[in-house]
Amino acid sequence: MSKYKIYACSFDLTNENYPMNKMEGVGRLENNTCIRTKIIDTKKEDLFADCKNEFDIEDRYEEFWNRLNGIKELERPYTTTNRREKVKVIRVVKL
Secondary structure (H helix, E strand, C coil): CCEEEEEEEEEECCCCCCHHHHCCHHHCCECCECCEEEEEECCCCHHHCCCCCHHHHHHHHHHHHHCCCHHHHHHCCCCCHHHHEEEEEEEEEEC
16 A cells, blocks of 8 residues: 555644644644644655555654754754644554
């Protein structure tokens, strides 16, 4: 199977008014929730080419978005945008 649908959302634990945290307002993206969806085709997207199952897809997606700057990420204070906003995959479905 080469296509998967990812359901994910982002959080900012330093800001209670962040739309995704409150699950209201600007963050509503699909079916009145803050969940974003993306179709991944492992045959066309190099980032996911070696993924074998839903767990691999979930791990790779979160790793990509939560560690955009690699090890340098750890050198930045938690209050910078790159550190405080985190993406969490809620579900991955084979298509």
